Amino acid sequence: MTTPHEPGPAPLIGTAPLIGTAPDLRTAADRYRRMRLIRGFEELALSLVKSGVIVGGTHPYIGQEAVAVGVCAALRSDDLITSTHRGHGHVLAKGADPKRMLAELAGRATGLNRGRGGSMHAADFSRGILGANGIVGAGAPIAAGAAWAGVRQGSDRIAVSFFGDGALNQGVLLETLNLAAIWRLPVLFVCENNGYATTLSAAAAVAGSALGRAAAFGIPAETVDGMDAEAVLAASISAAERARAGGGPGFVECRTYRFENHHTRDRAFRLAYRSAEEVAAWRERDPLKLASTLISEDERAAIDAEVARILAEAREFAEASPAPDPAGACDHLYADGLRPRAGAVP
């Protein structure tokens, strides 16, 4: 009835002493490098969707890189995040290996989730990434629970819940804001407002505002330019350190824009919910352009070349990796290795 189960994740509870910026995102060059990595990764993913290496498509993060990197730069390695269906940026910003991330998207056994999660469920518990999520708003209470556990365990780690403007209308998010506020949980709520829940504009969908939601629960909140990683970082450090010191949750609304469609599948539809002018105006404010102004041209060129190498290796790794054995399609369904009955009896 049972089969051996592979070992579980390493214990999450860490005691890294560093406060403030993540060790690998300390400088503007580090942050540019990570944003370039995310951009390049997403472009590579688009081409691999087109060529059929990635099945099922992706929700491209292109245009929003400053949010993931700005927020994660304010975290410690033992801090935890929950992500969204548009989660590649968060996962890479928090430090997941791009090789294993790309292998996951390609459904390979070497992927972060051994090919069981794919684009919408990528997770890396060794990096504090508790998972992207296919249901809008669903990660918020999971982050709050992880934050609650940290307090119980005597840790000063915090948890970040990334979500979009679409989640502002999900009941469970509002319930979670309330719980986090009454229990003063160390949660950073990051609203990545890219203006559209799939095709419905936030203007048409959201009564009141993101900040109004936070204010209603007494949660300190601010809106920042989500195309500017440095502005996101500054707001995140302030909210994260307040939460870490026991000051309760914080809320940062990052105004941003996705340059691509909601999902790769939508490319075929030529949807007209956004004007070409609007897209072009936001593209003018490309977060990578903005970040590159903080470093020298030589530095930028060197980083771009380095990232290109990393992505070439990632592609090679993913494409060369084996697909998971179909005989193991129900592996990992239960932590104790319980084997469910097969769908057909011989």
Added chain:
Amino acid sequence: MSKLSYAKAMNKALAGQLEADPAVCVFGEDVGAGLAGLTLGLQERFGPRRVVDTPLSEQAFASLGTGAALAGMRPVIEFQIPSLLFLTFEQIANQAHKISLMTGGQASVPVTYVVPGSGSREGWAGQHSDHPYSLFAHVGVKTVVPATPSDAYGLLTAAIRDDDPTVVFAPAGAMAVREDVTWELGPVPLGEARVRREGADVTVVAVGHLIYDALAVAEELADEVSVEVFDPRTLFPFDWPALDRSLARTGRLVVIDDSNRSCGIGAEILATAAEEMRLTAPPKRVTRPDGAVLPFALGLDRALQPSREQLRHAIRAVMK
């Protein structure tokens, strides 16, 4: 000799696990006051940080338990009414249950959801009288329905220690039961059925509180037919080998199940027995009607629940 009540048994199990493992904690509405009996006295004993009163935010605190579990805790979540499982089906079936597979085994979610008083409580009408254990068995969430106080103790203990999400249904129809316990209470492994009465002619699988009806009918018909009463205790994973052994002896099967008829666990038991086990007569099941919504008036409420009368008929039908 002390008589152990069902609620006291669950209370003891919870206290035992809170005592044994600092990662165990309880979330729920009115758990501090102990409104449902399950948590009576536990907040005074273990403090409000381990026995946590939650606002009326079932969806949020259901998933908050998931997040806490992912970070090393072992939460027990009490839902006061069974229909709250419909409200939190997303958090249990679509989040907690799927995380182990979706992460490729990186994480497990050791959360226990408890419903003290599932099924009809008589007079609580349409939205407080459901018994949705078959839904959880269908999606593959570990599901237990203890019929006796000692099983309630043992299965709740095992559920809390288990590394996967587990739903514990404590049937309202069993919660008034008191049991003479002359042995030391211990955990009851998930997935192990128990034969409550041995018999040679027909196996009656009775879920939860319905074992008492099955035992009464078996006694009543003792001169006529030898009935084996089979208590699955855990509905998922179901103890199929034990059912196979029972049917190898009797060859006849009746299921009495407080689910709605279509796609209820009774349907699954009949189908599996028909496909894989020895049956010498067509099996029968006694269930709620298809799509039942329990009406308020007591006579209407009872009219839709599986009855002893229906069970007698079913046993006689398979004996023909």
